[in-house]
Amino acid sequence: METNHKSILITGGAGFIGSHLTRLFVNKYPGTRIVNLDKLTYAGNLENLKDIEKKENYIFVKGDICDAELLKSLFEQYSFDGVLHCAAESHVDRSITDPLAFVNTNVLGTVTLLNAARAGWNGNFEGKLFYHISTDEVYGSLGATGFFTEKTPYDPRSPYSSSKASSDHFVRAYHHTYGIPVIVSNCSNNYGPYHFPEKLIPLCINNIIHSKPLPIYGKGENVRDWLFVEDHVKAIDLIFHKGRIGETYNIGGHNEWKNIDIIRELCKQMDKKLGRPDGTSEKLITFVKDRAGHDLRYAIDPTKLTEELGWKPSLQFEEGLARTIDWYLANEKWLNDVTSGEYMKYYEEMYSGRG
Ligand code: NAD
Ligand code: TYD
Numbered sequence: 001m002e003t004n005h006k007s008i009l010i011t012g013g014a015g016f017i018g019s020h021l022t023r024l025f026v027n028k029y030p031g032t033r034i035v036n037l038d039k040l041t042y043a044g045n046l047e048n049l050k051d052i053e054k055k056e057n058y059i060f061v062k063g064d065i066c067d068a069e070l071l072k073s074l075f076e077q078y079s080f081d082g083v084l085h086c087a088a089e090s091h092v093d094r095s096i097t098d099p100l101a102f103v104n105t106n107v108l109g110t111v112t113l114l115n116a117a118r119a120g121w122n123g124n125f126e127g128k129l130f131y132h133i134s135t136d137e138v139y140g141s142l143g144a145t146g147f148f149t150e151k152t153p154y155d156p157r158s159p160y161s162s163s164k165a166s167s168d169h170f171v172r173a174y175h176h177t178y179g180i181p182v183i184v185s186n187c188s189n190n191y192g193p194y195h196f197p198e199k200l201i202p203l204c205i206n207n208i209i210h211s212k213p214l215p216i217y218g219k220g221e222n223v224r225d226w227l228f229v230e231d232h233v234k235a236i237d238l239i240f241h242k243g244r245i246g247e248t249y250n251i252g253g254h255n256e257w258k259n260i261d262i263i264r265e266l267c268k269q270m271d272k273k274l275g276r277p278d279g280t281s282e283k284l285i286t287f288v289k290d291r292a293g294h295d296l297r298y299a300i301d302p303t304k305l306t307e308e309l310g311w312k313p314s315l316q317f318e319e320g321l322a323r324t325i326d327w328y329l330a331n332e333k334w335l336n337d338v339t340s341g342e343y344m345k346y347y348e349e350m351y352s353g354r355g
Contacts (some may be wrong), residue, residue, distance in 0.1 A: 003241060004127060005082040007033045009074065012064050012087030014038040016195050017133065019048035021086060021233045026052045028237070035059045035078050037070075038087065042342060048194045065109035068116065076119030083117055083130045085110065088164070091198055092137075093350060095160035098293055106163035107170070114174045125181050131240050132171040132184045136225070136252065136298050137161035139186070142169055147301035148186070148247045157293055172246075176270065181245045185236060188252035188300045191320065192229035193219065193327040197339055198346065200224075201321075203327045204263055206335055208270045208281045215351055218290035220260030223297040227253050228320035231313040238309050252300025253313035260285075265318070269325055288354040 013022035013036030038044045038132050040062055053056055059078075063070045074080075087109065089095065089102045110132070110150050117130050139148040140155030156165040168184055175182040195202040204214045235251045244251060257265075267281035305311045315323075328335055 003029045003032050005029075005032055005129070007078050007080050007085060008035070008082040009078070009080045010034060010036050010084045010086060012038055012044070012085075013060075014040060014044035014046055014048055014088065015090070016043070016048075017190055017229055017232060018086040019194050020192070020229050021051055021084060021236060022058075023165070024233050024237060025084075026055050026058045030055075030057055033057050033059065033078065035061060035074065035080070037061045037063050037065065037074065039064045041089075042346075043090065043196050045194075045338065047337070054097075065113050066104060067196060068112050071113060071116035072119065080120065081118075081128050082134065082240070083113070084236070085113060085131065086133045087162070088213070092131065092158050092160045092216055093198070093291065095158055095163070095326075099159035099163075102159050102163040104350050110167035111170050114170060114180065118174065118180055121180070123179075125179060128181050129240065129245070130171065130180055130182045131236070132168065132182060133236065134168050134184055134186045135161065136186050136188050136250065136300050137163050138165040138168055139298075141247045141295035142297040142299055144297070147299045148250060149301045150186075150250055150304055152344075157295060175246050183239060183245065183247060183249070183252065184245045185239055185249045185251050186248075186300075187232050187235075188225035188227050188298060190229045190232050191226050192324050193331070195229070195324075196336075197335065197343070201258065201262070201324065202328065204266055205270070205325060206339060208267065208284065209274075209328075209332070211284065213286040213355070214263055214267075214284045215286055215288045215354065216259055216263060217288060217294060219287065221256060221260050221296075222294060223256050223299070224259070224262075225252050225254070225256050225299045226262070226317060227251065227255065227313060228315045228323075231315060235305065235311050238311055239305070242309050245347045249305045249309075250300045250302055251305060251311075254300075254302070255313075255317050256299050257317070259274075265321065266325070269322060273325060273329060286355060288351070
């Protein structure tokens with residue numbers, strides 16, 4: 001399969017979604033140069049890309065999207081005609097502790113990247129595309145009914161979602177003001193292999209393996225709409241190639257779960273896979289102090305993406321969850337490596353005194 005792009009910059013390609021996206025593009029488009037720019041924060045891990053690191057069309061650059069000089073030289077050196085912007089600080093709990101880190105990378109970093117694209121493309125926008133990967137959290141929180149559509153007004157409520165909303169606005173503003181060809185997609189919660197174990201599902205998988213408490217915020221009644229990460233990156237690929245310039249696409253698969261139900265399903269599947277008696281892992285569930293400003297419910301209406309581009313998710317949730325658990329059980333070294341040292345400090349700070 002071919003893409004009309006010759007040279008693509010992926011930012012944040014060593015993270016969770018970025019590594020799946022980079023793998024898909026490097027393997028699917030061997031004639032296209034893929035440059036992965038990543039700062040390798042705690043969330044970035046080159047182990048995530050071991051299987052493609054020697055591919056001829058793949059280049060890794062360690063660097064910060066806030067570094068304007070570096071971006072300028074990369075645009076000069078590699079003449080990018082596409083940008084897939086994934087780099088971000090992505091964890092809501094960390095944004096509550098340190099909002100400025102989110103302003104720096106998500107807002108200033110995105111604007112710095114937009115400036116680099118604007119200067120690099122210098123008014124010649126033929127065949128160019130700046131694709132911004134964003135979240136449904138920019139729309140705020142839903143009650144028991146209704147869905148986020150592309151027309152839902154922005155109402156971000158956490159420092160994370162506020163920083164992402166701001167970056168979305170800047171991307172659209174650069175389209176309207178300077179004519180840069182952009183597309184924005186807003187996706188629901190992802191899950192799957194290489195998910196950093198600070199997020200609900202991999203954190204609980206790791207804790208079940210080690211028979212540690214499963215910390216559920218509040219009463220576990222909050223609802224998230226979960227999508228397997230490979231389905232997300234396939235949607236990005238489709239939108240990147242077939243989407244309309246200047247448009248926004250919501251990505252999600254109508255797969256809503258209350259946190260408590262998802263953790264019960266996880267416990268059930270893991271007891272079977274680990275050969276433990278039914279009910280063993282459920283005993284680890286521990287209700288802890290709620291997240292400040294915890295959004296109640298997210299749910300995406302993907303009608304536009306489905307009707308315009310024919311996308312639909314490939315996996316049922318139970319199957320995706322089973323594949324995810326199998327991956328973590330088969331990759332305990334990866335899990336142990338990312339949960340040593342700094343992670344233990346983070347875990348202590350985030351969860352001690354919460355119970
Ligand atoms: P992640 O935290 O796993 O990875 C982020 C990556 O960005 C890491 O590799 C990190 O090293 C890199 N990075 C961070 N700051 C950087 C900087 N200043 N310069 C260069 N690289 C930097 O995040 P993720 O979950 O893979 O999310 C990727 C994108 O998708 C984010 O923009 C996020 O807002 C969006 N998103 C995530 C989800 C989800 O459920 N995880 C859902 C919808 C949208
Ligand atoms: P998370 O994976 O952090 O994603 P997001 O906040 O971006 O949706 O959290 C998913 C849900 O799980 C959210 O409602 C918060 C909740 N949660 C817990 O109950 N316990 C935890 O330890 C974590 C990390 C999250």
